[in-house]
Amino acid sequence: MKIGVIGCGMISDWYFKAARRFKQMDIICCGDLNEKAAAKQGAEYNIPVKSVEDIYTDSEVELILNLTPQQAHYAVSKRALECGKHVYSEKPLCGTMEEAKELMALAKSKNLQIAAAPDTFLGGGPQTVRKLIEDNWIGKVFAGTAMFTSRGPETWPHAAAFYKKGAGPMLDYAPYFITQLVNVLGPAVAVTASVTKGTESRVGGPETVPHIFPVEVPTFQSGIIEFAGGAQITVIASYDVWRGTHPYIELYGTKGSINMHNPNFFGGFVKVFRPGYESWQEVPSAFDYNTDARSIGVADMIEGILTGRKTRVSGELSMHVLEIMISFEKSSKEGRKIMLETTCE
Numbered sequence: 001m002k003i004g005v006i007g008c009g010m011i012s013d014w015y016f017k018a019a020r021r022f023k024q025m026d027i028i029c030c031g032d033l034n035e036k037a038a039a040k041q042g043a044e045y046n047i048p049v050k051s052v053e054d055i056y057t058d059s060e061v062e063l064i065l066n067l068t069p070q071q072a073h074y075a076v077s078k079r080a081l082e083c084g085k086h087v088y089s090e091k092p093l094c095g096t097m098e099e100a101k102e103l104m105a106l107a108k109s110k111n112l113q114i115a116a117a118p119d120t121f122l123g124g125g126p127q128t129v130r131k132l133i134e135d136n137w138i139g140k141v142f143a144g145t146a147m148f149t150s151r152g153p154e155t156w157p158h159a160a161a162f163y164k165k166g167a168g169p170m171l172d173y174a175p176y177f178i179t180q181l182v183n184v185l186g187p188a189v190a191v192t193a194s195v196t197k198g199t200e201s202r203v204g205g206p207e208t209v210p211h212i213f214p215v216e217v218p219t220f221q222s223g224i225i226e227f228a229g230g231a232q233i234t235v236i237a238s239y240d241v242w243r244g245t246h247p248y249i250e251l252y253g254t255k256g257s258i259n260m261h262n263p264n265f266f267g268g269f270v271k272v273f274r275p276g277y278e279s280w281q282e283v284p285s286a287f288d289y290n291t292d293a294r295s296i297g298v299a300d301m302i303e304g305i306l307t308g309r310k311t312r313v314s315g316e317l318s319m320h321v322l323e324i325m326i327s328f329e330k331s332s333k334e335g336r337k338i339m340l341e342t343t344c345e
C-alpha cells in the first residue's frame with residue numbers, strides 16, 4: 001500500500017528503517033512542517049519529499065503515517081481522514097475521548113481505518129508472555145504490577161513537549177505497558193487512581209543547553225486497573241524518579257508468576273516461576289520480530305485492509321487504551337473509581 005509519512009523527526013528513522021522489512025509498506029513520500037527535517041530524511045532514505053498539504057491531497061497516497069508530536073496527532077489524523085486516507089498514528093491516538101470518538105466516527109463514515117502505536121506488543125517477547133498465559137503456565141491471572149519510574153526524556157532536545165498536556169508519563173510511555181496488559185489480559189473495566197507531580201518545572205539538559213520548561217501534566221500517576229477477566233493490575237507511571245527498581249511487568253497467577261522485559265521493546269527477557277522451581281526460569285522467545293520492528297503494526301493494518309481480516313492494532317484497541325490512561329487523572333480529580341465506556345475484542 002502506498003504510504004505518505006507526515007512528521008520527519010526523531011522516531012521517523014525507526015519507521016523508515018523497519019518499513020524495509022515489510023512488503024506491505026511502500027513509502028512514496030514524506031513531509032514535515034519543518035522543511036529541513038523532511039529534506040534530511042528524504043535524502044537519507046531516498047524518499048521523495050513533498051509539502052504536508054501535497055501529501056494529504058496526493059491521489060496516490062492511500063495511508064498516512066502520522067509521526068508528529070503527541071499534541072498534533074488529532075489535527076493531522078483528522079485532516080488525513082477527511083482527505084480519504086487510512087491513518088496509522090504514533091501513540092497516543094489523540095489527547096481526549098471526545099477527539100477519539102470524532103476520529104473513529106469520521107473513519108467509519110468514510111470506510112477508512114485508523115489506529116495508533118504502539119505495535120511492540122506484536123513482538124516476540126510480549127507474544128511469548130501471551131502464549132504462556134494462554135497455555136495456562138501460571139493459571140488464572142488475578143493480579144500483577146506494571147511500573148516504570150524514570151526522569152523521562154528531560155535531556156532530549158525537544159523535552160518540553162513530553163511534559164505538556166497530551167503527553168507526560170501516562171500518554172507518552174504508558175501506552176506500551178497498558179497495550180501489553182490488554183494484549184495478554186483482554187479489555188479492562190475500571191480504573192481507580194491518584195496522580196501528582198514532583199516539580200512544577202524541569203531543567204532540560206545536559207544534551208541541550210540547560211533551560212527551564214514547565215511541567216503541565218501529573219508526572220507521577222499510580223492506580224489500579226481492573227480487567228474484565230478478573231485481574232487487578234497495580235500501575236505506576238512516572239517521569240519524576242531518579243532511580244527505581246520495580247519490575248516492568250509482573251503477572252501473578254494461581255499456578256505461578258511471569259516477569260517480563262520493558263514492553264517498549266519487541267523482545268527481551270521473559271521469566272516464569274512455578275511451585276517447585278528454585279528460581280525464575282527464563283523462557284526463550286516463541287516468535288519472530290524480537291528487535292526493531294516498529295511499523296509491524298502498519299503492515300498488520302494494511303494486511304487487514306487488503307484481506308478484510310480484523311487488524312491486531314486497531315482503532316478500537318487504541319481508543320480503549322486511551323480511555324484507560326485518561327481515567328487515571330479523571331479518577332484522581334473526581335475522587336472515585338472510573339467505570340470504562342469502551343472495550344475491545
Ligand SMILES: NC(=O)c1ccc[n+]([C@@H]2O[C@H](COP(=O)([O-])OP(=O)(O)OC[C@H]3O[C@@H](n4cnc5c(N)ncnc54)[C@H](O)[C@@H]3O)[C@@H](O)[C@H]2O)c1
Nearest residue numbers: 007008009010011032033034037067068069070072090091
Ligand atoms: N523519539 C522517540 O524515541 C519516540 C519513540 C516512540 C514514539 N515516539 C512518538 O513519535 C511521535 C513523534 O516524536 P518525535 O520524537 O519523532 O518528535 P520530533 O519532534 O522529533 O518530530 C516530530 C516532527 O513532526 C513535525 N510536525 C509537528 N507538527 C506537524 C504538523 N502539524 N504537520 C506536519 N509535521 C509536523 C515537527 O516539525 C517534527 O519534525 C510522538 O508521538 C512520540 O510520542 C517517539
